[in-house]
Amino acid sequence: MGLLALLYQPDSKAQGLKVSENGRYLQKPDGSPFFYLGDTAWELFHRLxxxxxEQYLKNRAEKGFTVIQAVVLAELDGLKTASAEGEVPLIDMDPARPNEKYFEHVDFVVNKAQELGIYIGMLxxxxxxxxxxxxxxxxxxxxxxxxxxGEFLGKRYKDKSVIWILGGDRSPEEPEDFEIVRAxxxxxxxxxxxxxLITYHPMGGQSSAQFFHSDEWLDFNMFQSGHGIVNNQNYKATAREYKLNPIKPVLDGEPxxxxxxxxxxxxNGWFDEFDSRRTGYWSMLSGACGHTYGNHNIWQMWRPGKAPVSEARTPWWQSLDYPGAFQAGYMRHLFESRPWQTLVPERSLVTDAPNTAGKEVLAAIAADGSYVIAYAPYGSSFKLDLSRLKGDRMxxxxxxxxxxxxxxxxxxxRTESIEADPPSDEKRGNDWVLVVDNADQNYPPPGADLSQVSR
Structure with a gap:
């Protein structure tokens, strides 16, 4: 059996996702949790x-991504510059007159993703x-x-593995903007x-909840922590959305x-794999239902000969195996080695830890007390309260x-607390995850049994 077959279970039939009864996470039709691990491929339909x-999708399937975020009417002159297949999406730039030839290519991508067990987060x-x-x-x-x-797209992909993402790096400002989105x-x-399911992708520093939280069509919230700030404390946005009513799942759709x-x-320098990694663990331990990864060269599918947006510097195909993409998959496998959907954010479990921006240690505990997870971005020492961990042994x-x-x-x-001292010295990028289990649960090693992880 090949690597691809081990890492995902292809499914030619669409599986409609739903929101869990408690409103905290997404579920597959059988009721099992769905871990939203997104990759950002905004120009996928337009530039490949x-x-x-197929090369791109297979690579992402191998790494464990479950959602690919891609745009039908693309950002980079997507209405007038023909796609890699030589087509524009609309006839005379009229949304009521879609070009069938363009959508045949979108069909191909959607179907290929579905074969690989991947959902298209379709904007x-x-x-x-x-x-x-x-x-x-x-x-x-x-x-x-x-x-x-919207009705055209809904009918065309009603039996496909898609998640609808409205917006597209813009927030509604005028009354007509709201009307357009809701229509x-x-x-x-x-x-x-x-x-x-339907969500909304806003501009940087904002969230779907600011505009549409009470709308019934908005199934889960998405925010964009963005690219402007070093040590961006995206966990604060996750924690804020987690506390809203009505309760809806939340994730960072563009860190x-x-x-x-x-x-x-x-x-100013460049964000690296550590920056990318930290946003994921911080958000997950603050109550997120998943996370989105992005590579600057890949979202725009940059290649020599194309004008680079914001100084993209590596062809997209050479960027597929950047370390952060592998590490996003490792994060998914870690959480899926435990009943992650039962986690409750509990930063108060951590004491005697740094309070410097970028070094914050976050923790969460399973609702049934069966395990605790804490993340130390710099490998700093800290004290972890275990008084709510169940069982006599840990x-x-x-x-x-x-x-x-x-x-x-x-x-x-089991003790009431432990003094945690991660391996090696405290420094940027020496991040570690502490997992403490009720030994009676006999959970596998964190991140283990990757070949058994299914979408």
Whole structure:
């Protein structure tokens, strides 16, 4: 059996996702938790041909990604510059007149992803097509044609593995913007009979909850922590959304991309795999239902000959195996080696830890007290309260998020707390995850049994 067959279970039939009864996470049709591990491929439909699309999707399946976020009406002059297959998406830039040839390619990508067990997080449009603000545009949407376009997409992909993501790096500002978004949501729901989840991708530093939290069509919240700040404390946004009512799942749909220039300027340096990794663990331990990874070269599918956006510097195919992409998969496997959907954020379990921005140690505990997880971004020492851990004996592990391996520290009588001192010296990038189990649960090593992980 090949590597791909070990790491995912292909499924030619669409599996409609739903929100869990407690509103905290996403579920597969059988009720098992769905870990949303997204990759950012905004220009996938627009800039890759079929062979390249298949290469990209297989690579992401191997690494354990479960969702690929891609845009139908793409950001980079997606209405007027033909796709890699030589087609534009709309006839005369009219959303009510989609070009069948263009959508045949979208069909191919959606079907290939489904074969590989991956959902397409499908953005009907980039936000500049209804709120230009910056970028190419032009604005082509009205509430009426947004509804028509939404219904077209909903019908076309009603039996496919998709998650709908409205917005596209724009937040609604004018009353008509809100009308357009809500009309598109109504159209999608009419077209697919409400069989798929819908969320909203806002601009940097904002969240879907600010605009649509009470709308019934918004199934889960998505925020964008973005690319402008070093040591961006994205966990604060997750924690804020986690406390909202009505309760809805939440995730960071666009954190800092690996190999993205800090604040869009290379003179400031570049976000690396550690920056990318930390946003994931911080958000997950603050109550997220998953996380999205991004690589600056891949979202735009940059290649020599194309104008690089914000100083992209490596061809997309050479960027597929950046360390952060592997490490995103390691994170998923760690959480899936435990009943992660039962985790409750509990930062108060951590004391005697750094309070410096970027070094914060976060923790969460299973609702049934069966295990505790804590993440130390710099490998700083800390004290962990275990008074709520169940059982008479505990099993203590360190998990290395850089290589996806764990080591057993010891199994011993449960104590009320432990003094945790991660391996090696405190420094940037020496991050470690502490996992403490009720030994009676006999959980496998954290991140173990990767070949058995299924979507």
């Amino acid at each position: 041909n079929r062979e390249e699309s 009907p449009t980039w936000g500049d097509k209804f709120n230009l603000k910056w970028g190419v545009g032009p604005e082509v949407f009205s509430p009426e044609n947004a509804r028509i376009f 598109m949501a109504r159209g999608i729901k009419k077209g697919d009979k409400g069989s798929h 800092c991309y690996e190999d993205h220039p800090i604040n869009w300027q290379a003179k 099993r203590v592990w360190w998990f290395n998020p850089r290589i996806g391996k764990s080591m057993l520290v010891h199994e011993t009588t």
